[in-house]
Amino acid sequence: MVRPVQRNSLIAQVTTMLRHEITSGKWPVGTRIPTEPELTEMTGTGRNTIREAVQALVHAGLLERRQGSGTYVLSDSPVSGALATHLAAAADRDVLELRQALDVTAAALAARRRTPDDITTLRDLLQQRRDLAAQGNHEASVQADIALHRAIVAASHNALYVEFYDSLLPIISTTIHAHADAHPGEAPHYDPEHERLVQAIINGDPDQASREAQQFLTSLIDQLDG
Template sequence: MQPVRRTSLIAQVTEQLRAEIRSGRWPVGRRIPTEPELTELTGTGRNTVREAVQALVHAGMLERRQGSGTYVIATSEVGGTLAKYFADAHERDILELRQALDTTAAGLAARRRDDADIASLRSLLAERSNRNWSEADPVAIAADVELHRAIVVASHNAVYLEFYDSLLPVIEQVIHARTAKSDDAYDTEHAELVQAVIDGDSERAMRATSCFLGSLIAEYPDRAESPDR
């Protein structure tokens, strides 16, 4: 039997790590296991793991953050490319895009949510509501992002979710920038949105989302000219 070439082994481990991301076991925005943990998971050496991780960094699925670890930023190479594109977008532009995406997703979620979605939304809303927004707490921001993503998940549209996941890193950045200026958590608006989805009221869910994001957009000056990228 021919011995497994190292390049083939790296490809196998890369695919193994990619599968963990695609399955959702390593969700977007979360840190992946440490290098020693990955060597144990894959049964390979550190160099192999390091090169496999680097391959996914180049593909735009992972991002190394100095002093913090390596994080999932996309569930596919296409999502990674989109994430890189959105990284330089203006905050208002991202919010306007979110208004379109989140509003449609909320309407779909209200029509398609199942019992698991409802349980998830209730849990994530409670988690978000219990967080401190006065100091731009990263945990509070993460809870907010997870709640909105769960609504997209409840839409049961895989393409929508793929595109939304590519936006998550920059969505988190925009939320962090805004909460540094204001500690208004919009708890009432989020509770109304989640309840509308749970009640299966599509129009109410869409209206709640559009109004909430519209109020955020109004905080930014409008620009008549096209933004430079």
Template sequence: MQPVRRTSLIAQVTEQLRAEIRSGSWPVGSRIPTEPELTELTGTGRNTVREAVQALVHAGMLERRQGSGTYVIATSDLGGTLTKYFADAQARDVLELRQALDTTAARLAAQRRDDADIAALQRLLEERRQAWDETGAEALDIDVQLHRAIVVASHNAVYLEFYDSLLPVIEQGIRVNIARALGPYHHEHAELVQAVVDGDADRAARAANCFLGLLISEYSDR
């Protein structure tokens, strides 16, 4: 039997870590286990784990944050490609893309949401309101989670994977809006969530379209 080459071992561990992300064991936004924990999980050495993690960082699925750890930012390699492609995109262009994505997701969510989706949306809506009122800029993460939860409620796996791939770009856009003090838009978010909860697809689509339209209107025509 031929010995396993180190490069092959790194590829195997990289795929093992990728599988954890794709399965949802490590969801987008979560911190992955520490390096010692990963060596135990994979049964390999630290150097192998370090290179496997770096491969996924390069692919755009993971992000190292100084002093905090390594976090999942996308569920597929597509995220790295899209993030690089949209890196220099105009904020208004990104918002117009979000308008199309979020409007369709809201319509599907209203048609397909289940009890778990409803509970998650109502919880996140309240957490978003509290976070925004108490901390302002620190509400970024919960804002992203709320919009992603609507996509989750659409129960379209392909749609969710594409949305997750765009999360770094979406997060940057929300960060810009917060910096510009465009407001919390509590009423608009509440209307969007309630329409999904009520199962009113047309109203949900209108609410999403209207909310993103308000943000887009803040940018002057080019």
């Protein structure tokens, strides 16, 4: 005798399917997932099932709903996702000070461990950041800025640093956007600071790289206090 599929079981199945799209990397951290109608078509289920499956992943810290924009991948790990959810309520200064502790050490490690591929990535992202800022494309330049700092952490070749930094990315992005909205047209691009930081890493100078990262983030904290 065939038993009908229980609704809760169906939600669990769809939740597992969506979680796999995230953890497999098909939906990378920071990207927007397909829309509700698209997910309905992909899974062959109803909208209510999709809503509850997505909500389960929001509670797990893997997804984040953004009003008027869509649903985005917050993390590909339940552990770092839960951490990201906790950090979402942190004060801007606390986030910057946490970044200061992480970015300074990561910059020094990157200067010691960067590979030719890392150098190419850093140069490309630095140029992309510079070009987008010059074009006045604020949203894209913010994303390029975040990608550059994440690439520096990745060049440290410390997997734990990268995972922890990824858990910070949503709140870092929120902090940058909030500051820009509060000071329209006033936020400096910090192009020289980023160029010196990247060049120190390329030169393999860990002391200079850590100093540049320290000075840059200290200036952000000072600006926040001002």
